[in-house]
Amino acid sequence: MNIRYSLYFAFLFFCIGCKQTDNKSNTSIQFPDNITLSADSIGMDVVIKPGTIYDVDPFIVVSDVSETRKSHYAVFDKNLKYLYSFCDYGEAPEECLLPTVIKNGNSDTFIVRDHANDSFHCFELTDSCAIPGKVFHVKRSDLNESLWEINHVSGDKYLARCSSPKSSIRRLIDFSSGTVLDSVPQTFDLQKTMGDDYYTEFDDCWIVANGRHFACAYYFIDRIEFGDIDNDHLKINSFVGTDTPPDFYRYTDEELNGKYKYNVDYNPVCYEWLFTDGNDVYASYFGFPWGDIDRHSSVVEKFDFEGKPLLKMTLDVSLASFVVDDSRIIGINPERSDDVFYIYDMRYSTENAP
Numbered sequence: 001m002n003i004r005y006s007l008y009f010a011f012l013f014f015c016i017g018c019k020q021t022d023n024k025s026n027t028s029i030q031f032p033d034n035i036t037l038s039a040d041s042i043g044m045d046v047v048i049k050p051g052t053i054y055d056v057d058p059f060i061v062v063s064d065v066s067e068t069r070k071s072h073y074a075v076f077d078k079n080l081k082y083l084y085s086f087c088d089y090g091e092a093p094e095e096c097l098l099p100t101v102i103k104n105g106n107s108d109t110f111i112v113r114d115h116a117n118d119s120f121h122c123f124e125l126t127d128s129c130a131i132p133g134k135v136f137h138v139k140r141s142d143l144n145e146s147l148w149e150i151n152h153v154s155g156d157k158y159l160a161r162c163s164s165p166k167s168s169i170r171r172l173i174d175f176s177s178g179t180v181l182d183s184v185p186q187t188f189d190l191q192k193t194m195g196d197d198y199y200t201e202f203d204d205c206w207i208v209a210n211g212r213h214f215a216c217a218y219y220f221i222d223r224i225e226f227g228d229i230d231n232d233h234l235k236i237n238s239f240v241g242t243d244t245p246p247d248f249y250r251y252t253d254e255e256l257n258g259k260y261k262y263n264v265d266y267n268p269v270c271y272e273w274l275f276t277d278g279n280d281v282y283a284s285y286f287g288f289p290w291g292d293i294d295r296h297s298s299v300v301e302k303f304d305f306e307g308k309p310l311l312k313m314t315l316d317v318s319l320a321s322f323v324v325d326d327s328r329i330i331g332i333n334p335e336r337s338d339d340v341f342y343i344y345d346m347r348y349s350t351e352n353a354p
Contacts, residue, residue, distance in 0.1 A: 028222060029240050029301065031312040035349035037329075039317045039342040045082040047339070048074055050332045055277075055323035057107050059083070059125050060330065072099050073110075075125060078325060080341050086123065086130035087112065094132035096121060102158070103151045104209055104276075109133075113150060120175075139178030151209040153229055157181065159209050166191070168200040170207065170216065172234055181232040187225065188245040197250050202267075206274035208281060213305035215281045217271035220290075221245055224271065224283055226307040238307035241270075265290055272297045277324045280304055284319065296320045296333055313349075317342050 044050070049066035060076040064085070071085035088095045097116035105111050110123040110130065122133035138147075145162040153159050156176035162169055172181040186203045194202065204219040209229065217224040223241035227234060249266040266289050273284040281304070284297035298318035302311040313329075319342060322331030329344040 028242065029309050029312075031301070031309045033310070034312045034314070035346075036314045037316065037344040037346065037349055039315065039344055041337075042080045042341045042343065044074075044076075044080075044339045044341060046074055046085070048085075049338055050334050052101070052321045053323055053330065053332050054101055054103075054110075055275075055325060056105065056110050056125055059108075060323065060325075061101075061110065061125075062332065063101070072096060072112075073130075075130065077127075080330070080343075083127065084129055087121070091117075093121070093135050094123075100148075100150075103149070103207075104211070105152050111152070113147065115146075136175075138173070138175045140173075149205070149207040151207055151214070152211075153209055154211055157232070159207060159214055159229065159234070161205060161207055163200045163204075165199055168203060170205075170234065172229065172232060182234045184227070184234045184236060187223070187236075187239075188221070190245060193245065194248070194250075202248055203245075206271060206283075208274050208276040210276055210278045210305070215274065215276065215303070215305065217274045217283050219269060219271060220248070220267050222270045224274075224281070224303070224307070226281070226303070226305055240303070240307055240309065273319070273321050275321075275323060276305075280310065280324075282322070282324055282329075284322070295335065300329065311346075313344070313346065315344060 048062065048064040051063035051065035054061040058078055060078065060080060062074050063072060064074055070088055072087040072089065074085045075083045077083060087099060089097065091097065096112055096114040099112035099114050102111035102113065108125050110125055111120060113120050118137060120136050120138065124131040124133055144164045148161045148163060150158055150160040153172065156174050157172060158175055159172050162171045168186050170184045174181055188203060190198045190203050202220055205216045207214060207216050213228055215224060215226050221242065223239055225236050225239045227236040268288060269286040269290050271283050272286040275282045280302055283301045285299045285301055286297040296318040298315045300313045300315065303309055317336065318333055319331030320333050322329050327346045329346060331342050333342065
């Protein structure tokens with residue numbers, strides 16, 4: 001009898017473990033090509049807890065989110081050999097407390113915004129070290145808005161998602177003067193449909209830009225929008241996915257138990273990550289509830305900046321974040337391994353591998 005129960009529970013845990021690798025695909029979008037990719041892996045050669053991966057040509061940068069970290073970022077060459085770490089924890093000009101990376105910077109230039117004091121820190125990346133550059137602040141008329149998903153557009157112009165707990169909008173900002181050049185509201189008026197239950201977590205979105213075009217993928221809404229940046233104006237031209245917001249799950253008063261009513265644990269995450277290589281847009285589709293975020297997306301969708309679906313890739317190892325370098329997807333999955341890069345060659349799927 002004990003052996004029977006042991007076998008039963010072993011089988012049960014095996015099934016649960018298998019379920020963690022389930023893939024969910026976005027069936028609302030039709031792709032001309034669908035391929036399956038198998039990962040190679042390379043060790044990081046440095047002890048960090050990886051948070052997010054960035055492509056800063058000709059380098060790969062990985063954030064370190066370990067509690068004992070000395071530096072926030074580790075730099076690797078394109079062969080994924082560790083070079084050095086930089087941006088120590090602190091308040092000196094070359095240090096930061098709560099940094100977030102500015103996307104789409106100039107080659108070799110790495111800019112971070114320190115959320116702790118709203119300062120911007122510039123670094124020039126070299127083969128041997130990161131050279132600290134200027135530190136600046138942005139004049140802003142609405143200090144209640146936090147800047148997220150900041151993308152460099154050109155010169156002193158940046159595209160960002162600006163949000164407070166009860167409002168969210170996309171703005172094109174001249175950082176030299178703090179002038180808002182143009183704004184695009186979130187597509188769905190969730191404040192109207194959700195009332196007091198609305199918080200910006202429900203329509204959070206990723207943003208990527210290449211200077212002339214931009215794309216936005218919603219975290220909890222099955223929708224990616226594609227637009228142009230022209231003469232200091234933002235214009236959304238197309239989208240893929242839904243044209244209506246989902247019926248979000250919200251706690252009833254009886255279920256609160258001290259939790260915020262806008263807690264989103266039971267709402268499916270649609271897009272977990274968004275990246276551009278400057279030519280195309282890559283989005284990782286998740287499809288599981290936010291409470292299951294200890295596992296990650298294993299489906300990557302590729303579009304052009306006009307919103308045309310190009311390719312859907314199913315990965316054998318899910319990724320928390322990734323970059324695309326030529327034909328390679330390079331990603332990390334801290335829940336699976338703290339010290340490994342996973343590399344996919346998009347030229348060789350399991351269907352056409354030699």
